[in-house]
Structure formats: structure tokens, C-alpha cells
Amino acid sequence: MLLDSASTTPASPDFAWFYCAWAFVLAYSFDLGLRGTNRNFPGVAIGLFRGSWLVLSALLAYRGLAQNALPLNGAGEILLSIAWGFAGLSIFLDLVFEHRLPVWLVSILTAGCIFIAEWTGTEGATANHSEKPLIVMHVGTAILAYMILAAQSLNSVAYLLQDRALAKRKFGGMYSLLPALVPMDKIGTQLMGAAVWVLGVSLIIGSADWVQSALSFVKLPKLFFAMLTWVGCLILIIQRRRHRLSGARFARVSLVVLIPALIALWLSLPSAHK
Numbered sequence: 225m226l227l228d229s230a231s232t233t234p235a236s237p238d239f240a241w242f243y244c245a246w247a248f249v250l251a252y253s254f255d256l257g258l259r260g261t262n263r264n265f266p267g268v269a270i271g272l273f274r275g276s277w278l279v280l281s282a283l284l285a286y287r288g289l290a291q292n293a294l295p296l297n298g299a300g301e302i303l304l305s306i307a308w309g310f311a312g313l314s315i316f317l318d319l320v321f322e323h324r325l326p327v328w329l330v331s332i333l334t335a336g337c338i339f340i341a342e343w344t345g346t347e348g349a350t351a352n353h354s355e356k357p358l359i360v361m362h363v364g365t366a367i368l369a370y371m372i373l374a375a376q377s378l379n380s381v382a383y384l385l386q387d388r389a390l391a392k393r394k395f396g397g398m399y400s401l402l403p404a405l406v407p408m409d410k411i412g413t414q415l416m417g418a419a420v421w422v423l424g425v426s427l428i429i430g431s432a433d434w435v436q437s438a439l440s441f442v443k444l445p446k447l448f449f450a451m452l453t454w455v456g457c458l459i460l461i462i463q464r465r466r467h468r469l470s471g472a473r474f475a476r477v478s479l480v481v482l483i484p485a486l487i488a489l490w491l492s493l494p495s496a497h498k
Contacts, residue, residue, distance in 0.1 A: 240283055241304070241342055247276040248311075248335035256328035269327050276331075277311045280338075284308055296363055299493045300341040307337035309371035317375070323411045325378055326402060333378070362429035366450070369423035370489055373453075376415040377482045380475035383408040387472050409471040416461045416478065423454045449488035456481040 255269035284304060288295045295301045311334045318324045386402045427450055434443045460477055463469045469477070 240279075241338055244276060244279050244283060245335045245338035245342070247272065247279065248331045248338070251276060252328045252331040252335065255326075255331065266327075269331070273311070273327050273331055274315055277308070277315060277334075280304075280308050280311070280334075294360060294364070296367065298345070300344050302367065302489075302493065303337050303341040303344070305367055306371055306374065307334045307341070309368065310334060310337070310374050313371055313375045314378075317411060321407075321411060323407050324403060325375070326382060329378060329382075358429055359433065362426050362433065365422050365426035366430070366488075366492065369419050369426060370485055372415050372419045372422060373457075373482055373485050376412055376419065376478050379408055379412050379415065380478040383412065383475040384472060387475075405471065409474070412471075412475065412478065413461065413464055416457055416464070420454065420457045420461055423450065423457065427451060427454055446488050446491040449484045449491065453481060453485040453488060456484065 251269045251273040254272060255266055284295050287301070291297070295305055311330060314325045314330045382402050383405060386405055386408070389402075390405070427447070430443070430447055430450065434447055437443065456477075460469070460474065460481060464474045
């Protein structure tokens with residue numbers, strides 16, 4: 225539903241996506257696989273990760289300018305945009321809140337998204353939203369909300385791993401690479417609150433479009449799962465801020481909330497309606 229085909233996009237430098245993905249893999253290797261061989265490797269990993277993200281930003285900008293449209297046409301482009309936003313959000317958390325998600329984990333997930341996007345194909349049809357420009361805002365806010373939920377899911381996984389390590393008094397190995405519980409809990413609450421507002425804006429626009437489209441049945445399943453995600457996030461954040469959920473339970477339920485979000489995202493892809 226996200227996209228309506230209009231024209232074929234120009235060719236893009238596929239080899240560049242490939243090299244960019246391997247740059248993220250190299251950042252993963254420096255931060256995790258080679259950390260014990262040289263104390264400077266973690267710093268190198270952070271620099272390489274941020275540099276790779278800038279390259280990914282340039283590639284997406286090139287593609288968007290070549291198409292004269294947002295790079296959200298087709299499953300491959302949407303996956304690339306999610307990878308870009310997910311990595312960018314982790315950098316933002318690091319620079320602004322000094323909350324560093326595990327670089328090795330973010331790097332390998334970003335690389336995996338790029339590889340999958342290349343495997344599924346990044347060439348698609350350019351969307352035409354000239355008659356409904358607000359749909360661009362709907363798509364953009366939905367993608368942003370899914371990026372935030374992805375970051376919160378990663379934060380939740382890290383929280384649960386660290387919580388388990390502390391319960392079993394394990395402080396070395398992989399657990400030493402994870403952030404402390406208190407900042408992860410605080411950032412998780414902030415991310416979930418942001419997801420409620422951003423996804424809410426997307427739902428308002430999407431619902432208005434659904435009503436104007438004579439209550440289209442095609443759009444209804446996507447709106448249902450997106451609404452289910454929003455309600456879950458809202459209940460979760462209210463319960464957490466009222467101190468009715470422990471940090472560990474909040475993290476576990478955050479992972480559950482991601483499930484309808486992934487279904488809504490899949491239903492938004494053009495391939496889901498063929």
C-alpha cells in the first residue's frame with residue numbers, strides 16, 4: 225500500500241552497496257572479533273561505523289536525487305532506509321545521550337539489512353504521490369517509528385543480557401561490552417515514548433487516507449497491525465512510567481510489541497499486494 229508504481233528507476237551503483245555492507249562487517253570485526261588483540265580497535269570500530277553510515281547516507285542521497293523521490297520504493301529500498309535510520313539513531317544516542325548500543329551488534333544488523341536488500345533487489349518503480357503529498361509524511365513517520373522500535377528492541381536485548389549476567393554474577397566476556405542497566409532502562413523508556421508520538425502521527429494520516437479511499441479493504445490489515453503496535457506501545461509506556469513494570473519485564477514486552485510492527489511493515493511493502 226505504501227507505493228503506487230509510476231515509472232522505472234535508473235540504475236544504481238550496486239557494487240557500492242556491497243562495499244558499504246562489508247565496511248559495517250569490518251566495524252563489527254574490530255569491535256568484537258579483534259577487540260582482544262589491540263586496545264585501539266574499539267575506537268577504530270566506532271570511527272569506521274560512523275564513516276560507513278556517512279557513505280550509506282551519500283548512497284541513499286544519490287539514489288533519491290537520481291529518482292527525484294524518497295528512496296522508499298520497493299522492499300529493497302525500504303530495507304536500506306531502515307538500515308540507515310537504525311544506524312543513524314544509534315549514533316544519535318551515542319553523541320547526544322552518551323548511550324552507546326553495542327557497535328558490533330548494530331554493525332552486523334545494519335550489514336545484514338543491506339545484504340538482504342541487495343538480495344531482494346533494490347530496483348523498483350518510482351512512487352507518484354503528487355496527488356497526495358501527505359502520504360510522503362505518512363510513509364516517512366511510519367518508517368521512523370519502525371526504526372525507533374528496532375533500536376528499542378536492540379536496547380531491550382542488551383538490557384536482558386546484562387540483567388541475566390548480573391543475576392548470575394558474570395562480568396566478563398561479552399557482558400563487559402554491554403552498557404549499564406540504568407541508562408538502558410532510561411533510554412528504552414524515551415524511545416518507546418517517541419515511538420508512540422511518531423507512529424501516532426503516521427496513523428492519523430493513514431486513517432484519513434483510508435477513509436477517503438472508500439474504506440479500502442487492502443489498507444485495513446496494515447492499519448490494524450499498526451494500530452495494534454501503537455496501542456501496545458502506549459499501554460507499555462504508561463505502565464512503565466507508573467512503575468508498574470520492572471525494567472526486565474518492560475524489555476521483554478518491548479520485544480513482543482515489535483511483532484505486529486514487523487507485520488505492519490511487511491503489509492506496507494508492494495510485494496505484499498501482488
